[in-house]
Amino acid sequence: MSARSVPEWRGATPDTPIPPRVKLRVFEAHGGVCYLSKRKIRAGEKWDAEHVIAIINGGENRERNLAPALVAPHREKTARDVKIKAKTASIRMKHLGIKPKGGRKIESRGFDKTKTKRFDGTVVTK
Numbered sequence: 234m235s236a237r238s239v240p241e242w243r244g245a246t247p248d249t250p251i252p253p254r255v256k257l258r259v260f261e262a263h264g265g266v267c268y269l270s271k272r273k274i275r276a277g278e279k280w281d282a283e284h285v286i287a288i289i290n291g292g293e294n295r296e297r298n299l300a301p302a303l304v305a306p307h308r309e310k311t312a313r314d315v316k317i318k319a320k321t322a323s324i325r326m327k328h329l330g331i332k333p334k335g336g337r338k339i340e341s342r343g344f345d346k347t348k349t350k351r352f353d354g355t356v357v358t359k
Contacts, residue, residue: 255282260282265301282302286298
């Protein structure tokens with residue numbers, strides 16, 4: 234008797250949560266090894282089903298783009314993914330001629346308000 238073939242799960246939207254049955258399949262498909270740290274995930278350790286290619290960077294919310302990852306390495310990768318997305322967006326806007334809003338304007342120290350200059354060039358202190 235052969236095993237039943239299960240169709241690949243695909244989220245209806247990028248925000249669709251991953252069902253527990255799919256998380257279990259992903260865990261078993263990777264042998265219970267964190268794909269980021271390459272370490273076996275022990276019983277009771279917190280782990281996530283992580284998108285190998287982040288959704289914000291063009292990845293899909295589907296089973297073949299998922300892998301088990303321990304929480305700490307997952308947070309680090311997510312931070313890197315967000316940084317890559319921000320840099321990509323900034324470069325893209327620059328190439329399209331859209332300037333992102335800058336930070337604070339640089340303020341000069343201004344003119345010395347205790348001294349004034351007359352038309353003849355002499356300086357008068359107030």
